[in-house]
Amino acid sequence: MFLPITNTPRDYAWGSTTAIADLLGRRPSGRPEAELWLGAHPGSPSVVVAPAVVGGADTLADWFAAEPARALGRDRDHLPFLLKLLAADGPLSIQAHPTPEQAREGFAREDAAGIPLDAPERNYKDSSAKPEIIVALSDTFDALCGFREPTETLADIDLLDDGSGRLDTLRRYLGESLRSTLAFLFQADDDSAATIAAVSELAAAHRADGASVATVVDLAERYPGDPGVVLSLLLNRVTLRAGEALFLPAGNVHAYLGGFGVELMAPSDNVLRGGLTPKHVDVPELLKVLDFEPLPVPRLEPTTVARGVERFAPHGTGFAMLRVDASGPGAVVEIGGPSIVLVTDGEVHVKGQDGTIRLGRGESAFVTPDEVRLAMTGDGTAYVATPA
Incomplete structure (x- = not known):
């Protein structure tokens, strides 16, 4: 089943006033629009366009809670990723994310200390790691x-x-x-x-x-x-061209400086900041999680897995991102469970065993786990987030 979803952009101060609005085909609001989240993260769960199809659930998070087997499959209790549009008109904070072990220990420690989850000084909002992929959509995307x-x-x-x-x-x-x-x-x-x-x-x-x-x-x-x-x-200073990607594992210190991209990450809020922000900075904890080993720019090269289909799949993350060129004869995409399709250019028709959905530029849909193979045709480009 295909379930159209949408969301309201997050208005962080560093966000672009035009990039997300342009992709969605609407007039800019005049306010910064930094990120648009597609997933079930409680901070901003995707809105279901047609709630009646899923028993009246207004968001993916509500539906997952009400019908987990139908929405996620019998072997899952959560969506293992969060897909985002990220539009930066200025630098984000310098930051790093913990390993799974560090996240579990930090979350338990702060819970035991009685620090509220919404406290500004809280470092660990959950017990998960937060590896990230960013793929540039704009002509250039700058990062440290x-x-x-x-x-x-x-x-x-x-x-x-x-x-x-x-x-x-x-x-x-x-x-x-x-x-x-x-x-x-x-x-x-x-x-x-x-x-x-x-x-x-x-x-x-x-x-x-x-x-x-x-x-x-x-x-x-x-x-x-x-x-x-x-x-x-x-730090390494890098400029990505459209279509190029970075992978940021645990311990990698980084900051996005400007540009528009599509980002895929584990659904975690664990961020240790080190500057360029008015938010909480915990230097001892940051130094504890950082990987100080110098390294080349951590570019992530895709693998071509089928005609028109490229796969970005860092080892050990539990998720993958597929870039699909649906033009010409189209493309066939194999997915690994509950997935999200986002069209970034043109129009794409997505056909599964349970019907077809048409997605225009900026539109997205959740794909239920009973779908395992998607036939995609049209004149556009889509990104598919899926379990690895």
Whole structure:
């Protein structure tokens, strides 16, 4: 069965005022529209377009609770993913997510301490990890992701250095370890404040000298004095082109800087923030979950699994994203359980064993687990989120 779903965009301050509205084919609201969630997450469960079809349930979450076997299958008690449209007109917070073990331990610890789930200082809202895939829909999508080699950061520091000695402390900590460098930046004393100010000031004179330095300048203007300004210099700076993807596993420190994309993740709210945000920052807990191993940009290459079908499926996440080109002869998509189809371009007709649904640009539908093979035709592109 195909069940049309929709939702109201989340109005986080960093959101674009036009990207999601344009995809949905409606007039912009004039407010930031940052994310549109497709799934059953209690923070913003998808709205069922035709509640009468599912016993009057208004949201996917309500239906899953009322008829779990019909909606999810007899072997599942929840949807193992959350699909999002993400439209950033400015940087998100620098953040990382815990491993499954860290999430379970942190959730139990904060529960035992009596910290309410909606408290701003609560780190662990649930006991799950939060691995993420982001695929660019816009022509470019900019991000920071993972620590780069300290020698690369030192090369940028050498570029900025004016010989005054103001960057010597930062250079010394980088020579020790990335962990000690972060601890220094977050210690909030005169030395760290002076280093952040010096990097911000010196970068302004080198705005044209590479994307990493230009990012420092932009972040310093938006968040003056924030440790994340200098932390950005320690991270890989990447620009995705439309259709390219990143995979962000547990421990990967990252921040989306700007662009429009489709994101697939585990349905978790566990975020440890490290800057560029007015929200709660817990430095000791962040340092505990971070993976300090330098790594290349964590690009995720899709695998072609059928004509017109590419699969993004990081190992061990429990979910996969399929990109489907329905043009020409169409495509046949194998799914692994309850799924969601989102059309991002053109029009796509989706045929299953229980009928056909037509989805236009920006429209989406939940697919029940009795469907195992979808025939997709039309002139558009669709993304399918499915259990792996």
